[in-house]
Amino acid sequence: MFKKLMLNLVVSGSVVMAAVAHAQTPTPTPTPTPTPTVPASAPIVPSAPQLAASSYILLDANSGEVLMEHNADEALPPASLTKMMTSYIASLEILRGQIKEEDLVLVSEKAWRKGGSKMFIEVGNQVKVIDLLRGIIIQSGNDASIAMAEHIAGSEEAFADLMNSHAQRLGMTTTHFENSTGWPAEGHLSSARDMATMAKAIIRDDPVHYKIYKEKEFFWNGIRQPNRNLMLWRDSTVDGLKTGHTEEAGYCLVSSAERDGMRLIAVVMGTDSEQARAAETQKMLTWGFRFFETKSFYEPGQVLSTEKVWAGVDDQVQLGLADGLTLTLPKGQVEKLVAGITVNSPIKAPIVAGDVLGEVEVKLGDEVMHTAPLVALAGVEEAGIFGRLWDSIRLFFYGLFN
Numbered sequence: 001m002f003k004k005l006m007l008n009l010v011v012s013g014s015v016v017m018a019a020v021a022h023a024q025t026p027t028p029t030p031t032p033t034p035t036p037t038v039p040a041s042a043p044i045v046p047s048a049p050q051l052a053a054s055s056y057i058l059l060d061a062n063s064g065e066v067l068m069e070h071n072a073d074e075a076l077p078p079a080s081l082t083k084m085m086t087s088y089i090a091s092l093e094i095l096r097g098q099i100k101e102e103d104l105v106l107v108s109e110k111a112w113r114k115g116g117s118k119m120f121i122e123v124g125n126q127v128k129v130i131d132l133l134r135g136i137i138i139q140s141g142n143d144a145s146i147a148m149a150e151h152i153a154g155s156e157e158a159f160a161d162l163m164n165s166h167a168q169r170l171g172m173t174t175t176h177f178e179n180s181t182g183w184p185a186e187g188h189l190s191s192a193r194d195m196a197t198m199a200k201a202i203i204r205d206d207p208v209h210y211k212i213y214k215e216k217e218f219f220w221n222g223i224r225q226p227n228r229n230l231m232l233w234r235d236s237t238v239d240g241l242k243t244g245h246t247e248e249a250g251y252c253l254v255s256s257a258e259r260d261g262m263r264l265i266a267v268v269m270g271t272d273s274e275q276a277r278a279a280e281t282q283k284m285l286t287w288g289f290r291f292f293e294t295k296s297f298y299e300p301g302q303v304l305s306t307e308k309v310w311a312g313v314d315d316q317v318q319l320g321l322a323d324g325l326t327l328t329l330p331k332g333q334v335e336k337l338v339a340g341i342t343v344n345s346p347i348k349a350p351i352v353a354g355d356v357l358g359e360v361e362v363k364l365g366d367e368v369m370h371t372a373p374l375v376a377l378a379g380v381e382e383a384g385i386f387g388r389l390w391d392s393i394r395l396f397f398y399g400l401f402n
Helices: 079-095 109-113 129-137 142-153 156-170 192-205 207-214 274-291 385-400
Strands: 002-011 014-017 055-060 066-070 104-106 126-128 217-220 223-226 238-246 250-259 262-271 292-298 303-310 316-320 325-330 337-344 356-364 367-376
Touching: 055 192, 055 274, 066 274, 079 129, 079 142, 079 156, 079 192, 079 207, 079 238, 079 250, 104 142, 109 142, 126 129, 129 142, 129 207, 129 217, 142 156, 156 192, 192 207, 192 238, 192 250, 192 262, 207 238, 238 274, 250 274, 262 274, 262 292, 274 292, 303 337, 303 356, 316 356, 325 356, 325 367, 337 367
Parallel strands: none
Antiparallel strands: 002 014, 002 337, 055 066, 055 262, 104 126, 217 223, 238 250, 250 262, 292 325, 303 316, 316 367, 337 356, 356 367
């Protein structure tokens, strides 16, 4: 048996009810002009732009909705995009208190000798963790990445194992790391989708250190080096993340921008030049922000319904969404959403927090846009033998008349 209930969607201070709207007679005008209507289920959005890149993806950071993609799961060399994981692990170690920003890191000969892009740290010198972090993020320093890896895990090889463990935890299914820098190595691969997942984790898990990604330059060892992310100069709403380039990988870029509370993550891999990776990224961001909007309706754990519980020590249970409700839709469609919930009935104890006891369904016209499990927000233990017996009798008569 199921029980259907109305659910309110709070949209920018207004309330959209899951109920049938009553037709209203429009106010007559001297010269009425018919207004063309567009079906709610068919919003007008132009085709996504075609990009000159091997692989790309654009998604909303909050809802997780993918707005456009091409070969997003293809395993490709990520070049220095790899360093996003290196900096992510370093920031987590700082947050956990395992290392401190002011800790001094001894620069090894291996770190000093590494070719490619450099922070220009000197062998035998001691460098603060926070300076290495900037060297990794802003200057894309291979030397800084190896020094950080060795400081955290003892060796770069051991750090690579740590990187792969975090990749697995984050659900990066295509990714395998062989080193901390993105230096070409057999089996060192990732994908546009996985890099977007990585970017999302960086933004979500450590907003304090994420601010470093928008710094345009870093001065170290008498050398001023600019951030290679040209989007930081071209679009004031862009605040990260990382560039990458090798002959095999081409020119790659992971970017994120926030406008009016909506955050998009764009990844391009395998473009032809620095200018091309920025131009293709700009196409994605412009299209995404122009034609879509994101709204958060409910927070994780917010109570959406309180329901009767049978045979429990408590006679009620609160229901909600474990992950909240955030949707990305074509502009102008959010206000047309209606929602309803279906609750399993009757609900009997014992109940464990997180048990699925119903479903939330969000519709745009006749089209179902989103469904999510309605879960118990707290557990309810089973009542004693007499409580269970009494409720079984009550439930019998309840079933007869319902």
